[in-house]
Amino acid sequence: MNGFDNKLFDGRTVVVTGAGRGIGAAVARAFLQAGAHVVAHAGRSEEHVERDLTRGLDAAALERLSVVTGDLAAPGAGLALAGRITGLAPRIDVLVNNAGTMVGRVLLGETTPEHYDRVLDLNIRSTVEVTQGLLPALKTAESGAAIVNTVSISARTGGSPGSSLYSASKAFVSTWTRSLARELAPDRIRVNAVSPGTIMTDFHRRYSSPEKLAATATGIPLQRLGTAEDCAPAYLFLASEHLSGYVTGQVLEINGGQFMG
Ligand SMILES: NC(=O)c1ccc[n+]([C@@H]2O[C@H](COP(=O)([O-])OP(=O)(O)OC[C@H]3O[C@@H](n4cnc5c(N)ncnc54)[C@H](OP(=O)(O)O)[C@@H]3O)[C@@H](O)[C@H]2O)c1
Numbered sequence: 487m488n489g490f491d492n493k494l495f496d497g498r499t500v501v502v503t504g505a506g507r508g509i510g511a512a513v514a515r516a517f518l519q520a521g522a523h524v525v526a527h528a529g530r531s532e533e534h535v536e537r538d539l540t541r542g543l544d545a546a547a548l549e550r551l552s553v554v555t556g557d558l559a560a561p562g563a564g565l566a567l568a569g570r571i572t573g574l575a576p577r578i579d580v581l582v583n584n585a586g587t588m589v590g591r592v593l594l595g596e597t598t599p600e601h602y603d604r605v606l607d608l609n610i611r612s613t614v615e616v617t618q619g620l621l622p623a624l625k626t627a628e629s630g631a632a633i634v635n636t637v638s639i640s641a642r643t644g645g646s647p648g649s650s651l652y653s654a655s656k657a658f659v660s661t662w663t664r665s666l667a668r669e670l671a672p673d674r675i676r677v678n679a680v681s682p683g684t685i686m687t688d689f690h691r692r693y694s695s696p697e698k699l700a701a702t703a704t705g706i707p708l709q710r711l712g713t714a715e716d717c718a719p720a721y722l723f724l725a726s727e728h729l730s731g732y733v734t735g736q737v738l739e740i741n742g743g744q745f746m747g
Contacts, residue, residue, distance in 0.1 A: 495522035499575045503527040504585030507534035508687035512714035513721045518547040530557045558612035559604045568619020578623040580725040583613045584636040591648030609655035630674035632725045635659050639683045639745050667735030676734040678724040683741025685712040707743030
């Protein structure tokens with residue numbers, strides 16, 4: 487029993503990037519449990535797939551899963567990945583652009599051109615390229631397609647020191663989400679975003695100390711940090727024509743009340 491209607495995405499093909507672990511893995515698992523065929527871009531390798539992506543999935547769900555890998559932090563990498571995905575799935579109903587990370591906490595004075603390129607190539611350029619490359623396949627979806635982008639609470643708050651390029655890159659994707667929602671509405675493609683707050687994944691195990699996380703948790707109205715599983719239902723909601731067919735250009739904040747606005 488997984489709590490998801492196992493027919494909600496029956497016969498649908500869903501692509502999730504950054505799905506080897508963390509939020510993307512929980513999202514891909516939830517789509518599989520809701521009946522979808524899922525092409526999961528696991529990240530740069532399959533290292534975390536067994537620990538996270540395929541954890542607890544039954545044989546029927548595993549049969550509907552294809553896994554691809556590829557580093558997305560370079561010009562052209564997103565288009566190359568999209569080409570490989572359309573080879574596996576010529577028609578796509580849902581695209582979740584989720585691959586991303588801070589790359590490192592780097593203060594402005596220490597920012598190098600290489601760091602700048604890596605943060606923006608991964609969080610912005612690859613999102614644009616994957617979407618552009620998969621657009622023809624999304625246009626062929628029978629009952630309208632959906633794109634759901636992962637942004638961040640830091641797009642609104644500015645994040646904390648050392649995250650300026652990352653936070654601004656997520657703000658880019660939020661605005662891009664709204665622009666694209668208008669542009670693609672005539673093609674019956676809805677475009678929305680999920681904006682996670684502080685979610686306990688490898689992301690924060692890497693970039694935030696336990697003391698910083700404990701202090702953050704006490705300031706959250708719901709009095710705890712979030713989990714990847716807290717985020718997944720928002721993606722299914724925004725991806726489902728049945729549940730959110732009149733919703734486009736929106737950013738849904740999933741943060742326990744940490745930021746309201
Ligand atoms: N956790 C949070 O509190 C939080 C808050 C707001 C927004 N977000 C956003 O949520 C999304 C998922 O983050 P998460 O918390 O689940 O972090 P995570 O556990 O670190 O997962 C990040 C995913 O993105 C992939 N990725 C990172 N760098 C990549 C690269 N260069 N090329 C290809 N794939 C790459 C990772 O693959 P590898 O395994 O190869 O690294 C992994 O699959 C990200 O866009 C993140 O910015 C997270």
